[in-house]
Amino acid sequence: MSRIGKHPVAVPAGVDVKIDGKVVSVKGKLGQLSLTLVDDVSAELADGKVVVKPANDSRRAYTMWATSRTLVNNMVKGVADGYTVNLEINGVGYRAAVQGKELVMQLGFSHDVKYPIPEGIAIKCDKPTSITITGFDKQKVGQVAAEIRGWKKPEPYKGKGIKYDNETILRKEGKKK
Known part of the structure; x- marks a missing residue:
């Protein structure tokens, strides 16, 4: 189990996150970024946090789980603080x-x-x-x-x-x- 992937990404005030299928879009005061997730990973917005989960039990899903979570976290931090x-x-x-x-x-x-x-x-x-x-x-x-x-x-x-x-x-x- 991924130690990084299981932690949800907190969305600070002033940052807008939209999840449309496999595309995660983040908009903040500094700019706008988007990321297309791989098919083995899914993301959802719950209680002001982005939760990234593996879509299946394959090795690639568990490999991309923490990577995708970190990319989403970098986008949120980037548009908020830079x-x-x-x-x-x-x-x-x-x-x-x-x-x-x-x-x-x-x-x-x-x-x-x-x-x-x-x-x-x-x-x-x-x-x-x-x-x-x-x-x-x-x-x-x-x-x-x-x-x-x-x-x-x-x-x-x-x-x-x-x-x-x-x-x-x-x-x-x-x-x-």
Whole structure:
């Protein structure tokens, strides 16, 4: 039995959840998201909570039970509060700034790296060495953060590159004479 799946998803005030067959739609102050559940899982709205249950006793139903519940929970939390990922830039001359609808980064290349900001995502650079990515879709926020980090991953010798603020870089010792 799933330990995560058996807990219902609480719907906070200001969030509207509609279940139409296999489609779960969530609307809140930050935006609107929808999810199509797999055939092996069903969802229902009861007492202001979304209850996700397996439709049958198959292995796939039990596998997708907790996954579907977590996806619904992420949608509800996203439209109510939103998600934030912070990135830090380390390195001499490495910096970032938002110009219009683009994130412009100097990362030691011969040219500036221009990253177009997707719809539904907000990027702020309070300092030239910090990037804050916010949005209501957890998957999209994480994907944007991973793409930005992918331009210059942190290296283990000097720690130069773009890293998550809670990430620890394992440092290596340099060459010896």
